[in-house]
Amino acid sequence: MDGILFHQLLQLHNMLSAKFPVRDVDIRTLAINLEINMFWDGLFHVFTWIMTAIGIAMLWAAVRRSDVPLTTPTFLGSLSLGWGLFNLVEGIIDHHILHVHHVTETSGHLIWDLTFLAAGLVLILLGVWMIHHDRPAPENQTAGSSGIT
Template sequence: MTGAIVGDAGHAPARSIRPIATAGMTIGIGMGGFFDGILFHQILQVHSMMSARIPTDTLLGAKVNMVWDGLFHAIVWFVTAAGIALLWRATARPDAVRSGRTLAGSILIGFGLFNLIEGTIDHHLLHLHHVYERLGVSAWDYVFLASGLALIATGWLMIRASRSN
């Protein structure tokens, strides 16, 4: 059995997608946060982390929101770094399935989870901000949630297709 990994009973260990999927979802959550912060907070400037509670139309309000945006980016940086560490550990595991499609699908699931959870909590429950702040709760907040569901479904389909190969 050259090159085969043999378990205690003389059988190859069961292969698992869990290590790569966990790493991918963690990276996806972090990347979803970065995408949100970079696109909506910085480039489009349609909201900031606390813009529904602390308006950004004064210098003080803008500065306070900038601090909250920075804290948000620090958190998603740590989440992304944790995902990279999990990915590094997963690649060292002999039982871990190494599949680019599973990794990509897991990243999409994590990105979708970010949109779904952050959108539900920050936009709808706590009203910290909305996708397009000037409109308040609007169709854009629901499109954001729907994008999360679409990303999760797409990622799940990718993983499912990779498992059948």
């Protein structure tokens, strides 16, 4: 999602755009910097495909367990949780700790970076909520019961 939407379609948020800018530079520098950013975006996509393969393996293992509900809300909640965690971790590390890129390479990039983190948090909360509300109540507790005997 991040690579397709931000990197390719909106042409923002390239992996090393803070170090090798593609805005407000001469044409020769632009060409070199675009090549560098394209290469590192490609490595980013390789990494995300590896993580996708690992996620599919984890999904395969989960559907074989009897304690994992095989429902659309749990599946969509898990996707949302994963996307949110990825954006939060990537945003903190790349945008705020390493400063290798920002959502936009403009003077007002902080608001965009914070919005990106906030969107990650919203996805995490949505995913946790969807997963939690899809779980059946424990058998030893009924509605209105405190569970104390």
